[in-house]
Structures are given as structure tokens and as C-alpha cells.
Amino acid sequence: MKIVCSKQNLVNGVSIVSKAVPNNTTMNILECILINASKDSITLTANDMDLGIETMIEGETIIEGSIAIEAKMLSDVVRKLPDDDITIETNIDFETTISCGELVFRISSKPGDDFTGIPSIEKNDTISVSMLTLKDIISKTIFSIGSGDVNRIMAGAHLIIKNDQMRITTLDGHRISIRKVQLKNIYPEKDVIVPGKALSEISKIIPFDADKDVSISLTNTHALFEFDTTVVVSRLIDGNYISVDKMMSSDYETKVTVSKKNLFDCVDRSLLFSKEGNKKPIVIEINDTMMNLSVKSSLGSMNEKIDVKKQGKDIRIGFNPKFILDVLKVMDEEEIDMYFVNSKAPLYIKDASESYVYMVLPVNLS
Amino acid sequence: MKIVCSKQNLVNGVSIVSKAVPNNTTMNILECILINASKDSITLTANDMDLGIETMIEGETIIEGSIAIEAKMLSDVVRKLPDDDITIETNIDFETTISCGELVFRISSKPGDDFTGIPSIEKNDTISVSMLTLKDIISKTIFSIGSGDVNRIMAGAHLIIKNDQMRITTLDGHRISIRKVQLKNIYPEKDVIVPGKALSEISKIIPFDADKDVSISLTNTHALFEFDTTVVVSRLIDGNYISVDKMMSSDYETKVTVSKKNLFDCVDRSLLFSKEGNKKPIVIEINDTMMNLSVKSSLGSMNEKIDVKKQGKDIRIGFNPKFILDVLKVMDEEEIDMYFVNSKAPLYIKDASESYVYMVLPVNLS
Numbered sequence: 001m002k003i004v005c006s007k008q009n010l011v012n013g014v015s016i017v018s019k020a021v022p023n024n025t026t027m028n029i030l031e032c033i034l035i036n037a038s039k040d041s042i043t044l045t046a047n048d049m050d051l052g053i054e055t056m057i058e059g060e061t062i063i064e065g066s067i068a069i070e071a072k073m074l075s076d077v078v079r080k081l082p083d084d085d086i087t088i089e090t091n092i093d094f095e096t097t098i099s100c101g102e103l104v105f106r107i108s109s110k111p112g113d114d115f116t117g118i119p120s121i122e123k124n125d126t127i128s129v130s131m132l133t134l135k136d137i138i139s140k141t142i143f144s145i146g147s148g149d150v151n152r153i154m155a156g157a158h159l160i161i162k163n164d165q166m167r168i169t170t171l172d173g174h175r176i177s178i179r180k181v182q183l184k185n186i187y188p189e190k191d192v193i194v195p196g197k198a199l200s201e202i203s204k205i206i207p208f209d210a211d212k213d214v215s216i217s218l219t220n221t222h223a224l225f226e227f228d229t230t231v232v233v234s235r236l237i238d239g240n241y242i243s244v245d246k247m248m249s250s251d252y253e254t255k256v257t258v259s260k261k262n263l264f265d266c267v268d269r270s271l272l273f274s275k276e277g278n279k280k281p282i283v284i285e286i287n288d289t290m291m292n293l294s295v296k297s298s299l300g301s302m303n304e305k306i307d308v309k310k311q312g313k314d315i316r317i318g319f320n321p322k323f324i325l326d327v328l329k330v331m332d333e334e335e336i337d338m339y340f341v342n343s344k345a346p347l348y349i350k351d352a353s354e355s356y357v358y359m360v361l362p363v364n365l366s
Numbered sequence: 367m368k369i370v371c372s373k374q375n376l377v378n379g380v381s382i383v384s385k386a387v388p389n390n391t392t393m394n395i396l397e398c399i400l401i402n403a404s405k406d407s408i409t410l411t412a413n414d415m416d417l418g419i420e421t422m423i424e425g426e427t428i429i430e431g432s433i434a435i436e437a438k439m440l441s442d443v444v445r446k447l448p449d450d451d452i453t454i455e456t457n458i459d460f461e462t463t464i465s466c467g468e469l470v471f472r473i474s475s476k477p478g479d480d481f482t483g484i485p486s487i488e489k490n491d492t493i494s495v496s497m498l499t500l501k502d503i504i505s506k507t508i509f510s511i512g513s514g515d516v517n518r519i520m521a522g523a524h525l526i527i528k529n530d531q532m533r534i535t536t537l538d539g540h541r542i543s544i545r546k547v548q549l550k551n552i553y554p555e556k557d558v559i560v561p562g563k564a565l566s567e568i569s570k571i572i573p574f575d576a577d578k579d580v581s582i583s584l585t586n587t588h589a590l591f592e593f594d595t596t597v598v599v600s601r602l603i604d605g606n607y608i609s610v611d612k613m614m615s616s617d618y619e620t621k622v623t624v625s626k627k628n629l630f631d632c633v634d635r636s637l638l639f640s641k642e643g644n645k646k647p648i649v650i651e652i653n654d655t656m657m658n659l660s661v662k663s664s665l666g667s668m669n670e671k672i673d674v675k676k677q678g679k680d681i682r683i684g685f686n687p688k689f690i691l692d693v694l695k696v697m698d699e700e701e702i703d704m705y706f707v708n709s710k711a712p713l714y715i716k717d718a719s720e721s722y723v724y725m726v727l728p729v730n731l732s
Contacts, residue, residue, distance in 0.1 A: 073638075073665065080635045103635070107666035269446045269469070272439075299439065300473035 001067055001112075002089040003037045005059025007081045007100070013044045013057040014075050016230055019201040020046040020053040021071040032068035034115040035088065037061040045117055046071060049235075051198045052118030053205070056229035063089075066112025069096060077105050118233045121224040123217045125188050127161055129181070131227060132210040137168050137179045138203040140330040140356070145196040146172035156193035156237040158244075161218070163187070169244055170196070175323050176244055176359040190218045193241050198223070198234035205230065248357060252339040252348070254312040256286055260336050262306045263291075264328040270295040270302050270321045281318035281363045286310060286340075295321065317343040318365040327358045367433055367478075368455040369403045371425025373447045373466070379410045379423040380441050382596055385567040386412040386419040387437040398434035400481040401454065403427040411483055412437060415601075417564045418484030419571070422595035429455075432478025435462060443471050484599045487590040489583045491554050493527055495547070497593060498576040503534050503545045504569035506696040506722070511562040512538035522559035522603040524610075527584070529553070535610055536562070541689050542610055542725040556584045559607050564589070564600030571596065614723060618705040618714070620678040622652055626702050629657075630694040632670045636661040636687045639668055647684035647729045652676060652706075661687065683709045684731040693724045 014033060022030055025048070034045040039061060045054040067090045078086070082100050089097045096109040141157060148155025150173065158169040164183045169176065202225055206214060217224040218236075225232040270282045273295045280297040289310060294303045317340060327349055328336075339348040343362060350357040380399060388396055391414070400411040405427060411420040433456045444452070448466050456462045462475040507523060514521025516539065524535040530553070533546045568591055572580060583590040584602075591598040636648045639661045646663040655676060660669045683706060693715055694702075705714040709728060716723040 076638050080631075080638060082631070102671040103632075104669045105635075105638075105666060106668075265448070266469075269471075272442050272446060272471075300471060302472075303470045305468040 001035070001037050001065030002063040002087065003035070003042050003059050003061050004085055004087050005042065005057055007078065007083050007086050009057045009059060010078045010081075010086055013055050014071075014078050016055045016205045017044045017046040017053045018071055018075055019205055020048055020051045020232075022048040029068060029110060029114050029116075031070055031072070032110060032115060033071045033074055034066060034068045034112055034117070036066040036112060037064055039064060045115070047116055047118050049116070050195060051201065051235070052233045053201075054118050054231045065090065066115075067094065067096060068110040068112055068115045069107065070109075073107055077107065118231065119222065121217055121219055121222050121233055123215075123224065124219070125190070125217070127166070127183065127187050127190075127216040127218075128185070128213040129166060129183060129216065130210050131206045131212050131214055132208060133181050134214050135203050135206045135208065137166070137181050138199045141168045141170045141177040141179050142196060142200050142203065143170075143326045143330065144172050144175045144177040144358075145170040151242075153193060153237060153239050153241055155197075156195050156241070157199050158241040159190070159192050159194050159218075159223075161187050161190040163189075168199075169241070171242065171244065174320070174361050175327075176247070176357070177327075178244065178248075178354075178357040180355050191241075192218050192223060193237040193239065194223050195234055195237055198232070202232055202234075205232075247346075247359065248348075249341075252312065252341055254286060254310065254315045254340040256291065256311075256338045256340070257309040257335055258291060258306060258338065260328055260331050260334055263336070264325065266293050266304045266306060267321050267325050267328065269304070271325070273297040273299045273302055274321050275299070279320070281365065282321040282324065283316065283318050283365060285314075285316045287314050312340075315340050315343065316365070317347070318363045319347070319360060320363060323360045327360065367401070367403050367431030368429035368453070369401070369408050369425050369427050370451055370453050371408065371423055373444065373449050373452050375423045375425060376444045376447075376452055379421050380437075380444050382421045382571045383410045383412040383419045384437055384441055385571055386414055386417045386598075388414040395434060395476060395480050395482075397436055397438070398476060398481060399437045399440055400432060400434050400478055400483070402432040402478060403430055405430060411481070413482055413484055415482070416561060417567065417601070418599045419567075420484050420597045431456065432481075433460065433462060434476040434478055434481045435473065436475075439473055443473065484597065485588065487583055487585055487588050487599055489581075489590065490585070491556070491583070493532070493549065493553050493556075493582040493584075494551070494579040495532060495549060495582065496576050497572045497578050497580055498574060499547050500580050500582075501569050501572045501574065503532070503547055504565045507534045507536045507543040507545050508562060508566055508569065509536075509692045509696065510538050510541045510543040510724075511536040517608075519559060519603060519605050519607055522561050522607070523565050524607040525556070525558050525560050525584075525589075527553050527556040529555075534565075535607070537608060537610065540686070540727050541693075542613065542723070543693075544610065544614075544720075544723040546721050557607075558584050558589060559603040559605065560589050561600060561603055564598070568598055568600075571598075613712075613725065614714075615707075618678065618707055620652060620676065620681045620706040622657065622677075622704045622706070623675040623701055624657060624672060624704065626694055626697050626700055628672045629702070630691065632659050632672060633687050633691050633694065635670070636668050637691070639663045639665045640687050641665070645686070647731065648687040648690065649682065649684045649731060651680075651682045653680050681706050681709065682731070683713070684729045685713065685726060686729060689726045693726065 042059045098105040146154025160167045167180045214227040285292040291306045291308045408425045464471040512520025526533045530549045580593040651658040657672045657674045
């Protein structure tokens, strides 16, 4: 195999597919990136058997062929290359030479045939969503995904396509995040559980581009995401997701409208006294037009008052401050609405049209 | 005690004195920052008994007094404060209230009397040097300071004042760094060993300012550095420094002039194959006008050629690439001169006037 391509194309491609290289594996070949050079194209592939990423890079194939190179070494080498045309060439002993001008690297590689490529997925009812929208909806729900230790379903995000709506739900036993977006077309109904790791890596490699689309194909076993010259295939989590719709009551006793920044700064400060091994709830007391937030631990105490708009009853309720902060971090809105029922019932943060709903369970205040 | 000052002044002051707070100590009081409020001034002090830093901050003293607050907590709290006027007040139980508008923090503190302030140093023959110059000369020599495990002298930098010249020397058994600067006046001769830790922290807190001076006073036991409203006192290391002048031969068999950037990039790349547990030397071969650099380890190999200007013999010599890189990192020059004798003798990198001299020992090539 012999190819020539620019350093930048190589760096971009390696950086994209590296997201599917597992950190710990007993199978050496999975730690590799496959370079496949055919007459028409050069592709890079990584595949940890759950998540596979393939991307095409611009360049010239001089001799067709394919080799697998240890991903970490390839990534380190290409980033240190001069910004110029790079030649990658393999001899019959699978020693690979990466060269540029007067610089020559020699590293070992494996035959490309040892590498398991990404599975081919049947494309049916392909859904289009803009890159920016998909990136956004993932990043605004992924934080409350569970570890899967208690229930493996929770390690996935619930992706539902219904008519012209896409909905992502994540939950971890203490909180639920739901985001909905409008699609440009009406699609047949789909209901799948995508592993959190796959969504998280996808959101990292999708460019910030509102004008270009990601195509999503969903089968019973796999999800396929295509954008630019990149293809991502993820195995789905088998099973039925926890039904959250019944938990989504719209009754409330107290509605509070508050400046996101003021609340964020205050909850952020409260973390000073609520560190690992010293976890204390933040106590929110709402009286008339004032929200009083306080935390007290062996490290010290904090007390702060914020102006709010209130409808309904006064309330006193406690939360894990980190859970509140996680929601506020992903809010673009300057003002947010908080809905309370009583001190034992969940807090809802949502907009009027319920394009987003965040639920956080309170902690018991003794 | 009760004081009022701006958040910014408080943050800056705490950040400066924090450099003298020890990371690990059995004496709780050393982990504190002393706030001392008198009618005329507010000072912050930290002191780990080897290094003491005191800085005056602008603000208003409402009630005189002094308290000691755990440095980490104080630093965390002040950075999280809103950008506004801050009130710090202590009650008779040494509970400290830090407040700002509707925000109140309460943390515990200790009586200021428990705290050992920085020693008072006699100021004699005070040396003036611009902030920028001192910062520069420290940062360009500190990297080759020894650990002090083998020889405690090596954990210090040799600071010599002679006539109108200041010289700093550091060494660690594998290499020597020497930098000289011209002072504006002639001073009585001084010869002291300043702990590396003190110099390193000083270089971090001195502002980048070529127009303002640092005043240095040296006694037999202490060094005193004064700049802006900050005073740093460091205990000196007792003993005689290793005499390096005899090692500084100016004979050479090969002189090479090379682009610093080209050499830096190449040596940096070679580190890919010379990682922990895989330490291999970089082999430099100079033939005519070409410098060939190569490294070979179980991870792979690299080979690169760089154009150079050469006087004298061809040579083949090996080095720990990190030691070469450390020198190149602190070079402002676009071209550097390298002086070799033979493959067993040290490499010197120096300028014509010897305002800097870096010596690196070679490694044996089998």
C-alpha cells in the first residue's frame, strides 16, 4: 500500500475514527486504525465491536492495499508531522514508513485483513437532522445518562422518532432529561436505545454546522449515522426503555421564574461546601419573591438570596447541587421556569412547549 | 477584624501569597493565609518556614485585627465571589463571614497570633533588577535544577553578584545551565544558593514588566525580594556550590549553527520513540552541511536530516532528547550554536558573549 495525503487531512481523519478505539482491550487489533487505499478512495476505520467509525480522507492512492496501525502511535506520529504532503507506504513485512521531505518514521503495522470492518447496515426510512441540532440535543441530555451498573438500559439514551419529531430521553435514577426537536419530514415511528458512549462520541465528531444534515438509519440492532464523508455505526441496547411519560405530571403548587445566571452562580458557589465526602444538599426556600439558597457542612456555610417571580405556595426543598447545576449548564435561556409540588416531589425545569423537560428528585431534609 | 476590599484585589493577593502555602504539612497553621488589618494597611501572608510571602492589598480597615484562614478554602471562596466589594468580618469565636450583597459565606478561622510571620531581613547593598529580566533569567535556568536527593546543594540555584553582573547557575548531574545579566549598578560581591522552589514561585508571581524593578537583599541566611507591594523571603541553602567554571572549556572540534525551530521540531518528534520505559538516545550525526538525527526503539524509528552550517570535524554523538529539548525551549534565538569536542565530551550551546551557556552530557552509544 502506498498513499499520499496532506497532514491536515490525515490528522482530521485519525482524530475522527480514534473515538471508536477502545481504551482497554485484550484484542490488539481493536487498538488499531485500518487504512484502506483503493483506486477511488482512502478510508480510515476504527471499530470496538460496539461502535465503528469510518471516514474517507482526500489523498492519492499510488499502490492499493490495506494496513492496520496501532491508533495511539499513528495519532501521535501524524500530529508531530510537518504541515506538508505525507507519504504512507508499507513493505511486504508490514513495516510502515511515514515520510515527509527529509523526515522518515518507521513503525510496525498489521495486515488489513486481520481487521474487522464496520457492519453494513440496511438503509431504510433514513432520517435527516441538521448537524447542529443533533449535536445540541445530544449534549443537552447526555449528562444524566446512567452508568448501566444497576440497569443496563440506563446506559443508553432513548431515541424516539414519531411523525416529525425526534425525542431523546436519558435518566439515571435521580433525574430525567428530555429534549424534543422538530424534523423537516414525517417519518415512520422508531423507538431504540442508543448506547451513551456512541452518542457522546458522535456529538464530539459532528462539525458545528446548521446547514448540513446527518442521516440516521435505525434497524432493530444498529443505528447508522452518516455525515460529510464519515459513517458511524453503533450497536443498539436490546430491551424496553423505562416509560417516563407517566412521571411527567404537569400539576404544580409553586412555579418560579428565575435568572439562569443568578441561579447558576449561586449553586456553583454552594459546591464549595458540598464536596466529595462532605455531600450536603442545597436548601432552596421560596418566600414571596425571594429564593433563599443555603448549604451548611463541616467546611462552612453559604447563604444567598435571589429575586424570583413566583406563582403559588411558598416551599422549602433540598437538592444535590450538582444535579441542579448540570441542568443549568445546558440551558441557553436567560430565564428558566421551575415547577414544584412539595418537598418530597420532583422539581421540573421545562419550557412552555415542553421542548425540554428536566426532572430532578429532591433529597430528604431532616 | 473587619475589612472591605474589591474581589479583584482579594483574588490577586490570595493568589500571590498562596505560592508559599505548603501542600503537605503536619502544622495546620502553615496551611493558612494570615489577613492582618491595621489602620493603614491590609496585608496577606503565607509562610512555610522556608519561603514566606507577604503582600499588601488595597482596601478599607473598619476594625483592626488579624485572622488566619485555611488557604485552599479562602482561595476557592474568593474566586467564586461576585465581582464586587467584599466584606470580611470575624467574630469573637473566630468564625469568619465573607459577604457580598445578598451572599454570605461562613467559614472557620484561627487567631492571627498563632501564625508565624515572615522574618525581618536586614537590607544591605540592595540590588535592583527589572522584573522582566529576573523572571526571564530564572525561567531559563530553573529547568535543570537538581532534586537535592543526591546532593542538597543541587536543589538550589547558584546566584552570584559580581560588579555589575548577576549570574544564575543550576545543574543536576547531567547538565548545567548558566545565564548572566548586566545590572545597572556595581554591587559588592555576593555568592548564595537560593532554593529552586523559592525562585520558581518568585518567577510565577513577578508581573511581566520591564519598567519596574525587583529589589533583592542577600544576607548569609536569607534572600529578600521586594516588588510592587509584595515581599518574598526565602531561607538560603547553606554550603558551597559546585564550581562549574573549570568545566567550561571553550575548546571545540566541531561547531554547528542550526535553526532552533528545525532542531526543536525534530527532537520533539524523536520523543515519540523515547518514552518512559523505552528511553533511547537521539543520535546526532554531523556530516558536512547535514545534521542527521535518528532514534530507534521497540516502538519504531525516526530519521531526519537538517541543513546546518559546520566548522571542524564530522561527529556522531548521542543524547537524552529531553535534555536537548529543555534547552531549546528557553531559547529566544532563531539560530543557535552548538559546540562539540568528541562523542564522550559535553555539548555546549552558548552565544558568542557567553550571556548563556548550556552544557549537556552525552550518552554512550554502543
